Amino acid sequence: MSDNKDSLTFARLISPVGVEEFFQTHWEQSPLRLSRDVTGFYDDTLSVGDIDRYFQTQHISPHFLGVLKDGEYCPPDQWTEVLHSVRNNASERIVDIKKLLGLFNSGATLIINAAEAAIPSLTGCCRELEREWECHVQANIYITPSQGQGFAPHFDAHNVFILQIHGSKTWSLFDVPFPSPVQTTPVADNYKQREPTKTLELQSGDLLYIPRGTVHSARAGKGPSIHVTVGTMVRHWSTLLRLLANTADKNASFRSLLPHGLSGESEHASFNAAFRQQLQELIAQTDFLKIHNDHFAEKQRADIRGLFSDLLQAGRLTPDSVVCRRPSLRYSVERNDQWLIIRFAGEEIVLPLFLESSMLKMLGATPFKVREIEGNHSDVAKLEMVKRFIGAGFLTIIST
Structure with a gap:
């Protein structure tokens, strides 16, 4: 706990x-x-x-x-x-x-x-x-x-x-x-x-x-x-530029090599205009507060207070046991066609995308009973899911 x-x-x-x-x-x-x-x-x-x-x-x-x-x-x-x-x-x-x-x-x-x-x-x-x-x-x-x-x-x-x-x-x-x-x-x-x-x-x-x-x-x-x-x-405005560069690395256009042999003024001007246009498009697509908060969540130090006690009690969990997300923990969520990726405090949990609705209780800040996890899962499956998140330091046990 x-x-x-x-x-x-x-x-x-x-x-x-x-x-x-x-x-x-x-x-x-x-x-x-x-x-x-x-x-x-x-x-x-x-x-x-x-x-x-x-x-x-x-x-x-x-x-x-x-x-x-x-x-x-x-x-x-x-x-x-x-x-x-x-x-x-x-x-x-x-x-x-x-x-x-x-x-x-x-x-x-x-x-x-x-x-x-x-x-x-x-x-x-x-x-x-x-x-x-x-x-x-x-x-x-x-x-x-x-x-x-x-x-x-x-x-x-x-x-x-x-x-x-x-x-x-x-x-x-x-x-x-x-x-x-x-x-x-x-x-x-x-x-x-x-x-x-x-x-x-x-x-x-x-x-x-x-x-x-x-x-x-x-x-x-x-x-x-x-x-x-x-x-x-607290991060600065310039920090967002560094995080924007990380975002650009995920964009194939920004991973392209710079053109070779730009010698004339017209070529310089054309390149600068093209880069500005590309940069403006990236900026328009970026939620800067989100990339800031996601970066903090991923780099935040783990809060392991009570983790050892949680691990000792995990075997006693029942469907009526109450658990909760650790109150000081921040996390980021990434979705693609198949997977749901939850990152926090240097950890990463990858789940099939169809489990997203089941994550709503665990991602929230309110304590909940294991049986209250949404989805057509057996109590055994819900308990195993909760134990995985407890072991990773995401959830903590309120009562068994």
């Missing part, structure tokens, strides 16, 4: 500011600081106990961790160890938690990247935000010692929400050197000698929204500080 714990919705994240007001006044325009004076506001999303349990995990890969001291990354060999396997005579480098926490105790900032993939409560938060935003959402945790600073002044190429979990942190905000930056935009520099345009202090439970491109830095107050940076990887 999936985790039914309430997740942090976007409306609650920015409360008491309304969603419409936020987009009209702040989104990609100006920072927003919310001072709540509620120390445990984010306890359901991330607590000190959650991080403590994460550090108790054995064999943590160093790929998701970073250690910063004096503005520089500490080499992994300072906080990892080599684990040798006698069984297959192999070795791998894993995090040495005592060394890691020792560096923190001596003034280093610890960074847990993509923490939503490792801490279930953050998984729920990010999946809920992904459902609302239709884009990938990532959460990085920054654990900073007293008076410590992580990164030097910099900007992000995506919008970020800062959730102050523990302690306090002072944020310095500067200008926007490159409007609407993307990943390839040059990095801002020479901000260490500048005075910030705004300085804000966050306490536990507070929120800070920083529009992309805004140069910023942060320093912990008196005592250790923990905050989560939630990044919304």
Whole structure:
């Protein structure tokens, strides 16, 4: 069964500011600081106990961790160890938690990247935000010692929400050197000698929204500080052009080779006119929001919370068992003359086209009994179909 714990919705994240007001006044325009004076506001999303349990995990890969001291990354060999396997005579480098926490105790900032993939409560938060935003959402945790600073002044190429979990942190905000930056935009520099345009202090439970491109830095107050940076990887207009190119690859005309020997101005003009015409026809046939949403559905990370429990219970399913599509899951559907292709989270299920009517219940967001699947199928066939979708992580069991 999936985790039914309430997740942090976007409306609650920015409360008491309304969603419409936020987009009209702040989104990609100006920072927003919310001072709540509620120390445990984010306890359901991330607590000190959650991080403590994460550090108790054995064999943590160093790929998701970073250690910063004096503005520089500490080499992994300072906080990892080599684990040798006698069984297959192999070795791998894993995090040495005592060394890691020792560096923190001596003034280093610890960074847990993509923490939503490792801490279930953050998984729920990010999946809920992904459902609302239709884009990938990532959460990085920054654990900073007293008076410590992580990164030097910099900007992000995506919008970020800062959730102050523990302690306090002072944020310095500067200008926007490159409007609407993307990943390839040059990095801002020479901000260490500048005075910030705004300085804000966050306490536990507070929120800070920083529009992309805004140069910023942060320093912990008196005592250790923990905050989560939630990044919304919203796509740009230029993203649609890249997706359009993927669509063009499916068109035989666009797979043709460019003509050889275009030397004269008239030939250039004729070619440009023909290409524009062909491109305009492709644009007219393309539903851009659909290709955007389909691409996100196919690339979305799988939400496997409760999948193991579902697999253990799958053998107990009956026609009266209740199942449901995983609430945060997005999918795309492709039809051809014979097949129905359902893509989601890196998975692909191919079914005969005549089963399309039977898929209506499973593709919907409402829980349903197995016997309610439409079509002239036996209960055994319906159960097998449901088990296939449970095993793929598309459906979850509500009750057996």
